[in-house]
Amino acid sequence: MKRKEIRFRCWVDVDGERFFGPGPAQLLRLIEETGSISRAAQAMGMSYRKAWDIVDNVNTRGSKPFVIAQKGGQRGGGAQLTETGKKALVAYEKLAGKIEKIVRVEKALLKLI
Amino acid sequence: MKRKEIRFRCWVDVDGERFFGPGPAQLLRLIEETGSISRAAQAMGMSYRKAWDIVDNVNTRGSKPFVIAQKGGQRGGGAQLTETGKKALVAYEKLAGKIEKIVRVEKALLKLI
DNA sequence: ATTCGTTATATATAATCTTATATAACGATC
DNA sequence: GATCGTTATATAAGATTATATATAACGAAT
Numbered sequence: 001m002k003r004k005e006i007r008f009r010c011w012v013d014v015d016g017e018r019f020f021g022p023g024p025a026q027l028l029r030l031i032e033e034t035g036s037i038s039r040a041a042q043a044m045g046m047s048y049r050k051a052w053d054i055v056d057n058v059n060t061r062g063s064k065p066f067v068i069a070q071k072g073g074q075r076g077g078g079a080q081l082t083e084t085g086k087k088a089l090v091a092y093e094k095l096a097g098k099i100e101k102i103v104r105v106e107k108a109l110l111k112l113i
Numbered sequence: 114m115k116r117k118e119i120r121f122r123c124w125v126d127v128d129g130e131r132f133f134g135p136g137p138a139q140l141l142r143l144i145e146e147t148g149s150i151s152r153a154a155q156a157m158g159m160s161y162r163k164a165w166d167i168v169d170n171v172n173t174r175g176s177k178p179f180v181i182a183q184k185g186g187q188r189g190g191g192a193q194l195t196e197t198g199k200k201a202l203v204a205y206e207k208l209a210g211k212i213e214k215i216v217r218v219e220k221a222l223l224k225l226i
Numbered sequence: 227a228t229t230c231g232t233t234a235t236a237t238a239t240a241a242t243c244t245t246a247t248a249t250a251a252c253g254a255t256c
Numbered sequence: 257g258a259t260c261g262t263t264a265t266a267t268a269a270g271a272t273t274a275t276a277t278a279t280a281a282c283g284a285a286t
Contacts, residue, residue, distance in 0.1 A: 002127050004125060005125070007123065007125070009123075010121040012119055012120070013120055016116065036261090037263070038263080046244095049244085049245075062225075062226045070252090071251070071261095072262075073254045074253085074259090076262030076263075077263055078262070094221070103208075103212075108204045108208075109201065112177075112201040113175045113176065163273095163274070165233075165235085184232060184282045185283030186282080186285085187230065187285050188232075189231025190282075190283085229286080230285090232281105233281080233282075235279085235280080237278085240274080240275070242272080243272070246267100246269070247269090248265100249265085250264080250265080251263080252263075
C-alpha cells in the first residue's frame with residue numbers, strides 16, 4: 001500500500017517576493033532557542049550564508065526588524081528575536097495550525113489516488 | 114506602502130514524493146480544455162517535456178491514470194482526462210478553496226509586517 | 227505510401243538555487 | 257593588545273531544476 005499524504009505550505013510575500021515562510025519560521029524558532037544565527041543554521045542543517053540572508057530579509061524588507069544580532073564580545077556575539085519577531089512567529093504558526101486542521105480531515109482527494 | 118500578501122500551496126505526496134499539486138492541477142484543467150498535452154503546456158508557458166513528465170507521473174504512480182493520450186491519427190492525437198482525473202481535479206480545487214478562505218481572513222500576521 | 231500534428235523519448239544547454247570556502251570586522255574579557 | 261566565537265560579506269563550486277533541441281513512433285485520412 002502506498003503512503004499518501006496531503007501537505008501544504010503558507011508564506012507571506014512582500015511586493016511579490018518571498019518574505020516569510022516555513023524556513024524562516026523554523027530558523028527564528030531556533031535562533032530563539034540557541035541565541036545565535038550560526039547555531040540555529042547548524043541545528044537545521046542550513047548554511048550560515050543562507051540563514052544570514054533570511055535574517056537580513058526579515059530585518060530589512062518588513063516595517064520592523066525580527067532579529068537583533070550582536071557581533072563581538074567574549075562569546076563572539078549572538079542573536080535574539082525582537083518583540084515583532086516573536087509575535088510574527090506565533091501568528092505564522094497559528095495560521096499554519098489552522099490550515100493543518102483543514103488538511104487533516106480531507107479524505108475525498110486521497111481516496112482518488 | 115508595501116503590498117503584503119499571504120499565499121499558500123497544497124499538494125499530495127505519494128511515498129514521500131510529489132504527486133499532485135497546483136502545477137499538475139492547472140495542466141489537467143488545460144488538457145481538459147484544449148484536448149492535448151502540448152497545447153496545454155504551451156498555454157501555461159511550460160515545456161512539453163515537463164508537461165509530459167507530469168502526465169506520466171499522475172498516470173503511473175497513482176492507483177488509476179488521470180489522463181488518456183492517443184498518438185497518431187489525422188490530427189496527430191490528443192489527450193483527455195479520465196473520470197478519476199476529473200474527480201481528483203475537482204477535489205483538489207475544493208481543498209484549495211477551503212484553505213483560500215482561511216488565508217483571506219488572516220490579518221494578525223500581516224499587521225506585523 | 228504520403229501527409230499531418232501529436233505523443234513519446236533522449237540528450238544537451240541554461241538558469242537557478244544551495245552549499246562550501248575564505249576572510250574581515252567586531253567588542254567584551256582577560 | 258591578545259583571544260575568542262560570532263556576525264558580516266564576497267566569491268567559487270556544486271547540485272538541482274528547467275528549458276531547448278532533436279528525432280522516432282504513431283495512426284487516421286487522403
